Amino acid sequence: MTAPLLEVTGVGKRFGSLTVLHDVSFALAPGEALGIVGPNGAGKSTLLNVVAGTLPPDGGRVVLDGQDVTGTGAAARCRGGIGRSYQVPRPFSGMTVFENTLVAASFGAGLRSRAAADAAFAALVTAGLDHHADTPAGSLRLLDRKRLELARALATDPRVVLLDEIAGGLTEAEVPALVETIQQLVREGVAVVWIEHVVHALVAVVTRLMCLTYGEVLAVGEPRAVLADPRVVEVYLGSTIAGDEPELGETA
């Protein structure tokens, strides 16, 4: 295994008396994809927030490419190569779709004028939003807002991309295209952390799977082995593993 690009060690987070994350660790090499599953409230999104720098952890370290970034803010980490998409889309609604990705390309990827515009448009093409480039982001439908989350994360030219339930709400026909997009990222050497309830999409991409419950790592390893783990089946998957129905779980 090559040197890890992203190394998360013993991360903990408490909100008051509630422990949201406890001693979570993982490492990712370039071109490696880690899937995260777990019931709602297991701390999955909080973990991404800690890695992206939106939330400071109470303990543990986040190391990006050998540099300890635990104390740096989200903006600096983004410029360092961590891209993140939100589960509940948060577009810049007063701007066009293209301007949304342009901002990401200008500041996240540090590109200028022409190069920034090209990268921003390329990200829209990848996410399948290019025909909406001039639409005000605030008027997008939910599905396109999710695509915009992906496009913006990609436009920052990430080395590590953190995806939060981007397949939820997609139709069955749309999932393979998304899977292909993320597989392409992985082939290009991007490290991917992907939280997803649509398990079959996840398993098609990730090399490792982690199951979180109550903020702790319940199981981690080869995806099929984790999904077959009786404890995982009990706490999370239950009947879903048989039918493998995509859980919509929309809160927006």
Add this chain to the structure above:
Amino acid sequence: MSWVNAVVQGILLGGLYALVAAGLSLVFGVMRIVNLAHGVLAVLAAFGAYVLGDTLGLHPFLALLVVVPVMAAVGYGLQRGLLNRALGGGELAPLLVTFGLAVVLQNALLEAFSADSRRLDLGSLGTASIPVTDGLAVGVFPLLAAVTGVVVIAAIGQFLARTATGRAMRATSDDRDAAALMGIDGRHLYGVATAIALATVAIAGVFLGARSTFDPAAGGTTLIFAFEAVVIGGLGSLWGTLLGGVVLGVAQAVGAAVDPAYGVLAGHVVFLVVLATRPRGLLPSAVTA
């Protein structure tokens, strides 16, 4: 003819009000901060130009070359050192901090310059006018002030629409956390926004100081007129601010044409009417918080 004259003078006055209010509008639009020190900062800039004129004999417009960059630097420092910290403390904190700043600045100016009224001397430019028709003449200075107001607002608008930094400001205004995930450092960006705002305040302060007398307590009236322009136009909308300034200016000028004592009152009445009938302003911003 006197009505036409009143409306024309009102429009020009409105341009000046818009110039004063532009910075207030920008700071609110980008950061949702209501800067209660805005008026006093304009007075501070006027005193700056006054000192430069008094000691070095600089024409007020030449003094702008010094006052504008200094005020921009003050704005950046103010934002990074004070207001950014206040932003973490809830909605009320920035309001209280800028209110306190206004009190401190006003008293510091009083200490330094006493309560005497001053005026910036523009020389012949201050009295020159262009005759349009019989009985209607447009002063060169009011025209210059109004044009400057339009240019400043257009420039800020273009900056927000077309530059990378401007887009980052709009993004941060929409959602600061999401903007951070695009690599945008909100602290620096807010500093830049306040620097621009105070640069425009500096220009406005010098025009105000040349138009009529000012003293350390003049910040209050300045703030109220600027605030009325912003609210009439629609919070956070720059072109709305220009329209709001013109509406306020025309109301004041027409009111004063009826009776000189009614000028300011007419402005306040129009402001209240707009607030009662169109609380979001005449040109509400497309972006809602």
